[in-house]
Amino acid sequence: xxxxxFFAHLGEQVGERQVTWPHVPDTVGKLKEEVEARYGLPxxxxxTAVNEEYARDDAPLQPGxxxxxxxxxxxx
Amino acid sequence: MTESLFxxxxxxxxxxxxxxxxxxxEAGAVAVFAGTVREWTNGKRTLFLQxxxxxxxxxxxxxxxxxxIAEQWPGAKTAITHRIGRLEIGDIAVVIAVSSPHRAEAYExxxxxxxRIKQIVPIWKKEQWEDGSAWIGDQLxxxxxxxxxxxxxx
Numbered sequence: 319x320x321x322x323x324f325f326a327h328l329g330e331q332v333g334e335r336q337v338t339w340p341h342v343p344d345t346v347g348k349l350k351e352e353v354e355a356r357y358g359l360p361x362x363x364x365x366t367a368v369n370e371e372y373a374r375d376d377a378p379l380q381p382g383x384x385x386x387x388x389x390x391x392x393x394x
Numbered sequence: 395m396t397e398s399l400f401x402x403x404x405x406x407x408x409x410x411x412x413x414x415x416x417x418x419x420e421a422g423a424v425a426v427f428a429g430t431v432r433e434w435t436n437g438k439r440t441l442f443l444q445x446x447x448x449x450x451x452x453x454x455x456x457x458x459x460x461x462x463i464a465e466q467w468p469g470a471k472t473a474i475t476h477r478i479g480r481l482e483i484g485d486i487a488v489v490i491a492v493s494s495p496h497r498a499e500a501y502e503x504x505x506x507x508x509x510r511i512k513q514i515v516p517i518w519k520k521e522q523w524e525d526g527s528a529w530i531g532d533q534l535x536x537x538x539x540x541x542x543x544x545x546x547x548x
Contacts, residue, residue: 326518393517
């Protein structure tokens with residue numbers, strides 16, 4: 319099981335800011351494919367953080383991880 | 395006001411409090427930048443802004459920027475506070491204070507900090523206009539995504 323976090327427009331599209339994901343794919347890239355399919359979200363321009371660190375698509379996932387989908391940021 | 399050098403808050407920011415965090419005897423300069431909510435952007439009127447953050451990660455990323463500055467400009471000390479929630483026109487969204495022995499480094503490092511915030515810190519703003527709203531979503535903060543998602547054609 320992993321925890322998914324959706325921010326900004328992604329949270330609005332999913333309808334939840336936080337989701338429990340029972341399946342643990344091998345990599346961030348595979349998780350993105352599953353999430354894209356489940357919610358119809360394009361994630362190609364979205365950054366990903368695993369446990370609050372930016373992670374590439376080939377980064378491995380472990381049960382208990384928190385994965386955040388981070389659209390282009392606009393602070394300041 | 396939080397004691398931490400790098401903070402996300404939902405309260406109004408005191409410029410002086412952020413500045414005091416970096417003042418010390420070794421420093422002969424403190425550069426302070428305040429980012430404020432602008433009413434007009436390219437002829438379009440903003441009513442107010444809504445800021446959202448991944449708070450725990452955003453504070454870590456702000457601290458990372460402080461570490462990058464300390465490495466690049468030895469002797470520079472940085473404090474950054476960013477506000478989230480609903481902000482009105484003229485409100486302060488972010489305050490960056492950098493102290494250093496001499497002014498040149500303080501100015502340069504302060505500029506570096508705001509540019510890095512726009513690249514790596516998970517904070518988003520949603521524009522509320524007279525005729526609608528949109529998340530502002532690129533690093534130059536100029537491109538709205540009216541469909542709520544990035545356009546494929548980019």
